[in-house]
Amino acid sequence: MGGLIGSLAEWITGVVEGLGYVGIMLLIVLENVFPPIPSELVLPLAGFLVSRGDFGFPQVLVASTVGSVIGALILYAVGALFGEDRLRAFVRRFGRFLFVREADVDRAEQWFIRHGGKAVFFGRLFPVVRSLVSLPAGVARQSLLPFVLYTALGSAMWNAALTGAGWALGTQWERVAEYVEVLQYVTLAALGLLLLRFVWRRVSARGVNRRETA
Numbered sequence: 001m002g003g004l005i006g007s008l009a010e011w012i013t014g015v016v017e018g019l020g021y022v023g024i025m026l027l028i029v030l031e032n033v034f035p036p037i038p039s040e041l042v043l044p045l046a047g048f049l050v051s052r053g054d055f056g057f058p059q060v061l062v063a064s065t066v067g068s069v070i071g072a073l074i075l076y077a078v079g080a081l082f083g084e085d086r087l088r089a090f091v092r093r094f095g096r097f098l099f100v101r102e103a104d105v106d107r108a109e110q111w112f113i114r115h116g117g118k119a120v121f122f123g124r125l126f127p128v129v130r131s132l133v134s135l136p137a138g139v140a141r142q143s144l145l146p147f148v149l150y151t152a153l154g155s156a157m158w159n160a161a162l163t164g165a166g167w168a169l170g171t172q173w174e175r176v177a178e179y180v181e182v183l184q185y186v187t188l189a190a191l192g193l194l195l196l197r198f199v200w201r202r203v204s205a206r207g208v209n210r211r212e213t214a
Contacts (some may be wrong), residue, residue, distance in 0.1 A: 009159060009174065010040050016049070021059050025067035028159075032071020032131050039064075040127075041174075043159055047166025048173040060163050068124070068155035069148055072134040076147060081137020112140045117150045124154025 017021040025040045029206060112119065118139060123133030139148050166173040196202045 009041055009045075013045060015043065016045055018179050018181060021055070021063040022147040024060060025063040025070075028064045028067030029071040029074075032068060032134075033074050039159070040162060043162035044166030044169070044173040045103040047168075048165065048170060051167045057163065057167070061160055064163070065152055065156045065158040067167075068159065069152050071131070072124075072151045073148070075134035076138035076142075079135040080141060082139060083139075084139055112136060112142070116140060116142045116144050120147060120150040121172075124151060124156055130154075130158065157205070 002134075012027060015027055019026065024042060024046055027040060031039045031042060043060075046055060046060045046064070047057075050057050050060060119132055120137055120142070120196045133149075134151070169175055
């Protein structure tokens, strides 16, 4: 690794080696609220240190999952403070420029009430989405106990996978970031396609309404 990523990896290495499990927890908290600190560097490094016998896998998993939950709760609080009323006011004022109506907020709210637990759980398994999913959970004021439970379960699976990959790759732990980067591009592409589909349907609906009005 070189450049910014190399410097970041060196800093992460210093934090993990200097603070141990507490360092892992703090880095994962930051990773949730400040994505430029990627878990695909923190956890594979921890896995490598497990392979050397410096750390224990269960302890790394607990520390990283606690950090994930704390970070998720911070974003949940941001969503809750922003609140549904501000979201609706924003949509009423600017929604037409984004092809979003207040009825979409109603549907999203109802969807999250029905499927919020699944959204949080599966969202924690994908790059980009794994942090952002805490915001709508906060806006919808999802019950804290299910939110924490689903966040912990999904995060534990993600954390175990990255730590295990670093453990398996040993001195080549940095390669994990390359694999996660591919998954990140796939996730962004999928989100982009969903956004395009939403915009296309909304533009098409407007065209139909105008023809019917005429």
